[in-house]
Amino acid sequence: MAKGKVKIVEVGLRDGLQNESTVLSTHQRFELLEKLIAAGTKTFEVGAFVSPKWVPQMAVSKELTDLVLKKYPDQKKFHSSVLVPNEVGLKGAMETGIKEIAIFASSSETFSQKNINCSIEESFQRFEPIMKIAKKNKIKVRGYLSVCFGCPFEGDVPEKKVVELAKRLYKMGCYEISIGDTIGVATVNQVDSLFKKLKKVIPITKLAGHFHDTRGQALANILEAYKVGVRVFDSSIGGLGGCPYAKGATGNVATEDVVYMFNGMDVNTGLDIDKLCAINRWLEPQMNHALSSRVGKVGVLKV
Amino acid sequence: MAKGKVKIVEVGLRDGLQNESTVLSTHQRFELLEKLIAAGTKTFEVGAFVSPKWVPQMAVSKELTDLVLKKYPDQKKFHSSVLVPNEVGLKGAMETGIKEIAIFASSSETFSQKNINCSIEESFQRFEPIMKIAKKNKIKVRGYLSVCFGCPFEGDVPEKKVVELAKRLYKMGCYEISIGDTIGVATVNQVDSLFKKLKKVIPITKLAGHFHDTRGQALANILEAYKVGVRVFDSSIGGLGGCPYAKGATGNVATEDVVYMFNGMDVNTGLDIDKLCAINRWLEPQMNHALSSRVGKVGVLKV
Numbered sequence: 001m002a003k004g005k006v007k008i009v010e011v012g013l014r015d016g017l018q019n020e021s022t023v024l025s026t027h028q029r030f031e032l033l034e035k036l037i038a039a040g041t042k043t044f045e046v047g048a049f050v051s052p053k054w055v056p057q058m059a060v061s062k063e064l065t066d067l068v069l070k071k072y073p074d075q076k077k078f079h080s081s082v083l084v085p086n087e088v089g090l091k092g093a094m095e096t097g098i099k100e101i102a103i104f105a106s107s108s109e110t111f112s113q114k115n116i117n118c119s120i121e122e123s124f125q126r127f128e129p130i131m132k133i134a135k136k137n138k139i140k141v142r143g144y145l146s147v148c149f150g151c152p153f154e155g156d157v158p159e160k161k162v163v164e165l166a167k168r169l170y171k172m173g174c175y176e177i178s179i180g181d182t183i184g185v186a187t188v189n190q191v192d193s194l195f196k197k198l199k200k201v202i203p204i205t206k207l208a209g210h211f212h213d214t215r216g217q218a219l220a221n222i223l224e225a226y227k228v229g230v231r232v233f234d235s236s237i238g239g240l241g242g243c244p245y246a247k248g249a250t251g252n253v254a255t256e257d258v259v260y261m262f263n264g265m266d267v268n269t270g271l272d273i274d275k276l277c278a279i280n281r282w283l284e285p286q287m288n289h290a291l292s293s294r295v296g297k298v299g300v301l302k303v
Numbered sequence: 304m305a306k307g308k309v310k311i312v313e314v315g316l317r318d319g320l321q322n323e324s325t326v327l328s329t330h331q332r333f334e335l336l337e338k339l340i341a342a343g344t345k346t347f348e349v350g351a352f353v354s355p356k357w358v359p360q361m362a363v364s365k366e367l368t369d370l371v372l373k374k375y376p377d378q379k380k381f382h383s384s385v386l387v388p389n390e391v392g393l394k395g396a397m398e399t400g401i402k403e404i405a406i407f408a409s410s411s412e413t414f415s416q417k418n419i420n421c422s423i424e425e426s427f428q429r430f431e432p433i434m435k436i437a438k439k440n441k442i443k444v445r446g447y448l449s450v451c452f453g454c455p456f457e458g459d460v461p462e463k464k465v466v467e468l469a470k471r472l473y474k475m476g477c478y479e480i481s482i483g484d485t486i487g488v489a490t491v492n493q494v495d496s497l498f499k500k501l502k503k504v505i506p507i508t509k510l511a512g513h514f515h516d517t518r519g520q521a522l523a524n525i526l527e528a529y530k531v532g533v534r535v536f537d538s539s540i541g542g543l544g545g546c547p548y549a550k551g552a553t554g555n556v557a558t559e560d561v562v563y564m565f566n567g568m569d570v571n572t573g574l575d576i577d578k579l580c581a582i583n584r585w586l587e588p589q590m591n592h593a594l595s596s597r598v599g600k601v602g603v604l605k606v
Contacts, residue, residue, distance in 0.1 A: 155606035185604045187567020188526060216516075216560040216597030217567075219523040223491060246601040257519040264490020264520075294519030298549040301488045303458035 005268045006226070007043060008259070009178070009208065009234045010036055011252060013064075014045035014083055016240030018057050019251050022288050026060040030067050032283065036237060037072065039275035043079040045102065049089035065096040075099045081142060085116065090130050094137060101134065102178075103127055104144035105169065107162045108151035111182075115146070124168065131173050143174035144210065148194065149186035152245040159194050167201045176206055178234055181221065183245050184214025188224045195228040208232035211253050213292065214243050218253035219261050226267070233258060238280045239292035254293030256280060260300065273300055308571045309529070310346060311562070312481075312511065312537045313339055314555060316367075317348035317386055319543030321360050322554050325591050329363040333370050335586065339540060340375065342578035346382040348405065352392035368399040378402045384445060388419065393433050397440060404437065405481075406430055407447035408472065410465045411454035414485075418449070427471065434476050446477035447513065451497065452489035455548040466500050473505045480510055481537055484524065486548050487517025491527045498531040511535035514556050516595065517546050521556035522564050529570070536561060541583045542595035557596030559583060563603065576603055 013029055024032070029047075036044060046068050047061025065082060072078040081100040084090045093101055105123050106112035112120045134141050148162045166177045179198065191209075198207055209225040209232070211218040222233055235258045241251025256276045259269050273295070280296030291297075316332055327335070332350075339347060349371050350364025368385060375381040384403040387393045396404055408426050409415035415423045437444050451465045469480045482501065494512075501510055512528040512535070514521040525536055538561045544554025559579045562572050576598070583599030594600075 150604055151606070152604065153606060155604065183604065187564060189568050213519075214597065214601055215563055215603075216519075216522060216557070217564060219519060220526045220564055223523045223526060243601075249601045250597060254519070260518055261490060261520060261523055265492050294517065294553065298517055298546075298552045300518075301453055301455065301458065301486065303454075303456060 003266045003268075004226075005231070006262060007232045008041075008255060008269050008271060009232065010041045010044040010237060010255060011210075011234045012036075012236035012238065012240040012255070014047055014058070015234070015252055016236035016238075018048065018055060019241040019244060020057065020287060022286070023057060024286065026063045026067065028286060029060065029064050032237070032279070033068060034071075035275070035279045035282065037078065039279060040269075040271040042077070042270065044081070046080050046082050046098075048083035048085075049092040050083070050085050062092060062096065065093070065098055069097055083144075084130065086126050087129050087133070090133055094139070099138065100140040100142065101130075102142040102144055103130060103174070104146060105165060106146045107157050107165055108147050108154045110153035111147045111151045114153065120165070127172060135173060141174050143169035143177045144180055145169065145177060146180045146182040148179045149181045149190050150183060152183050159197055162194060163197050163201060166198055166207075170202045170206060176208055176232065177202060178208040178210045178232075180210040181212055181218075183243060184212035184217065184249070186211065186221050187217060188220055191221045191224045192228060195225055195230055199229060204229040205231065208234060210234040212241075212243060212251055213239060213253045213257075214246055214249045214251075219257060222253065222258060223261065237276065238283050238287075238296050240283075240287070250292035254291070254296060256293045256295040260295045306569045306571075307529075308534070309565060310535045311344075311558060311572050311574060312535065313344045313347040313540060313558060314513075314537045315339075315539035315541065315543040315558070317350055317361070318537070318555055319539035321351065321358060322544040322547060323360065323590060325589070326360060327589065329366045329370065331589060332363065332367050335540070335582070336371060337374075338578070338582045338585065340381065342582060343572075343574040345380070345573060347384070349383050349385050349401075351386035351388075352395040353386070353388050365395060365399060368396070368401055372400055386447075387433065389429050390432050390436070393436055397436075397442070402441065403443040403445065404433075405445040405447055406433060406477070407449060408468060409449045410460050410468055411450050411457045413456035414450045414454045417456065423468065430475060438476060444477050446472035446480045447483055448472065448480060449483040449485040451482045452484045452493050453486060455486050462497050462500055465497060466504060469501055469510075470504045473509060478509065479535060480505060481513045481535075482510060483513040484515055484521075486546060487515035487520065487552070489514065489524050490520060491523055494524045494527045495531060498528055498533055502532060507532040508534065511537060513537040515544075515546060515554055516542060516556045516560075517549055517552045517554075522560060525556065525561060526564065529568075540579065541586050541590075541599050543586075543590070553595035557594070557599060559596045559598040563598045
């Protein structure tokens with residue numbers, strides 16, 4: 001395999017924490033982010049500008065984003081991003097001066113209804129004003145597409161549907177589309193097949209892989225996606241997060257585990273694995289449960 | 304990817320249990336084996352004929368093997384095997400009428416000394432009478448080669464050394480050589496490189512991959528080995544086992560996780576994943592700790 005380079009998008013502070021029962025303070029989150037940045041993290045989600053009534057875990061997002069942008073104002077170097085569900089969220093995010101947001105759509109109708117209480121079509125309608133305002137204000141928009149490999153309510157999700165929606169997100173101006181295996185059901189052949197179809201209609205450099213490790217398949221799937229040409233992957237420090245559709249299950253693939261794999265492939269992530277493992281050890285006691293990362297537990301071999 | 308077929312060697316009852324602190328009774332082990340067979344398992348380790356003073360976990364191996372061979376006497380259909388370290392062990396195994404044994408060597412000198420208290424050369428000398436008696440008695444011998452991707456004491460292990468020792472095991476009559484990542488450090492490029500070198504001197508059909516999931520890399524490594532042509536993999540139900548060199552770490556890759564991956568690749572393992580998951584749920588309370596398998600925890604998606 002040729003030497004390469006990938007971009008790791010750290011989603012632990014948003015997609016990770018959002019699915020944890022322990023609530024970290026703004027201070028704890030900021031400390032975590034500082035440690036991640038010291039370990040080489042350049043691209044990260046800070047939080048979500050959603051109603052604290054619906055997602056109490058994200059209530060401190062505004063406060064945290066303010067802190068982050070004060071300490072790391074150079075957004076061309078440190079790529080902070082927040083999730084916004086609608087115009088209200090966008091306006092809240094804009095008050096912080098953040099230059100990147102993320103929007104999210106579902107590839108299954110039932111998941112869309114259950115997750116964001118509207119149809120897929122309605123969600124895309126909500127994106128229109130968001131994209132317009134974002135464009136006007138030079139705010140980059142990342143698009144998440146969820147349950148691309150299987151839906152907890154509908155089961156199989158047609159590839160055609162995923163490709164159509166991903167293309168729509170791209171055409172409406174998303175600079176990157178993150179293809180999500182939200183419930184960790186994807187398998188290698190699915191990954192191979194879907195990304196090959198996606199890259200016919202969207203430049204592969206604009207696609208990201210977002211794999212959950214619910215069934216332990218995330219690294220194999222990332223390896224396969226890498227072989228198809230994907231060079232951007234979302235991951236979560238320590239494997240923070242969980243799966244609301246499978247109690248006790250693990251969440252996002254752990255950043256440490258992904259970096260271990262890429263290090264072994266001579267693929268540069270820009271991240272320091274020893275520092276990531278140290279973050280894991282610092283973070284675990286604060287989360288009140290064992291983190292799911294495997295590399296984080298044992299570190300790299302030292303003799 | 305073309306449709307294919309792999310052989311899964313269930314090592315939970317030996318390599319798995321050997322590294323567990325909970326001691327299952329003969330009856331529990333037999334029940335486990337019966338459930339595994341009902342799930343499609345055809346090839347499995349029953350135990351080890353080692354001194355119970357050194358490995359108390361394996362003390363019931365004779366009793367268990369007797370039970371297994373009484374219930375499943377057709378060894379051409381149900382491939383029972385036991386590990387033997389020396390002639391004494393072999394003689395004990397032969398008393399049961401078992402037609403397959405396994406021997407084990409290390410690819411690192413220090414690991415050999417610490418693990419079996421002799422040099423690599425001395426271990427091969429011990430194999431000579433074993434191979435002779437086995438051949439005379441039409442007993443098949445499988446060879447394990449440990450720490451092929453890294454040693455907890457020496458660190459890097461030269462590929463050349465691994466290839467030389469694997470070849471030696473093959474030449475002396477082992478029908479299959481299991482290439483072990485005993486401490487779960489292997490990465491994809493290592494797997495690719497080592498198996499490509501191995502298959503130049505040993506037919507690929509005679510090689511097996513034995514991956515531990517200590518750093519979560521096992522499935523990615525199995526995927527890579529499969530792509531190089533390896534079609535035999537060792538795994539352990541529930542991910543039974545651990546790593547004596549990394550406290551609290553996971554052991555062998557879990558059979559359920561491997562089967563999930565291969566199912567998704569249209570590669571036939573002959574195993575029923577729902578039954579494997581049911582075994583996991585039955586087994587977990589008996590082990591007094593959470594099993595490390597991820598698929599076992601959540602099962603396959605049912606809608």
